[in-house]
Amino acid sequence: MPDKVIEHWFPSAEVAERCRKGWGRGDDIAGVGPWFALRPPALCRAIILCTLIDWPTDEATQEQVKAAIRAALSEDRNTGMAEVRKWLPDARILDPFCGRGTIPLEACGLGVQADGSDYAPTAALLAGLIARDTQRRDWPPQPDLPWPSEGLGTGNVLVDAADAMFRWIDRELENRLAPFWPKVDHWGVGPLRPWAALWCRSVPCTACGKRTPMLADLKLRLPHARGDDGRGGKGDKGA
């Protein structure tokens, strides 16, 4: 069985730095409820990575692995995750004394299937709460969205996913309707896509031949609240 990274190297300086403040310190986890030991997420992440990843035999690859692990301990919680996951084996971990569950939680964050148990009901309750809450706020190994996500980046996973989806729907509508809803050059401004169209019969002028639409009114919506001038229809509250 090959050696693991932790038998040769551990990113102590990076872990110490990350445990001082930010995501790596784990204040958000501690804030959910008190339990004995607060295991900083940065420490858990480093331990999981160094315990699971094989120590390469050649020096160049060892340096690549170290760089990937260091990157995964960056100030931004999600930095370097894609790179470091390339080195992780298809593993499953169990923390039988998981307390508030920081180790399984960090493992899941790395895309590693993880389980935890604890005989103290309070610990089990806290671990469950933290696991559910953390999923909502920050879940780095989300599969890539099935639509392009350029132009996003609020940092909130759900907001970004919804934003990306609506942009995609917008683009799809635009593309699929384009043949039926062509853009027109309107009085030299354009090409623009009209937001409404009127179908009607037209008759040619006997003098110049230009066709005249047989419409009483070209207005689509009146800019008056109902009752203002007696013409506004139901629900027509003005522009």
Ligand SMILES: C[S@@+](CC[C@H](N)C(=O)[O-])C[C@H]1O[C@@H](n2cnc3c(N)ncnc32)[C@H](O)[C@@H]1O
């Ligand atoms: C130091 S704390 C856990 C720390 C946790 N692994 C972490 O990294 O944050 C030890 C935990 O082991 C639990 N424990 C102790 N004996 C146990 C047992 N026999 N079965 C299950 N859990 C146990 C305690 O309830 C406590 O939550």
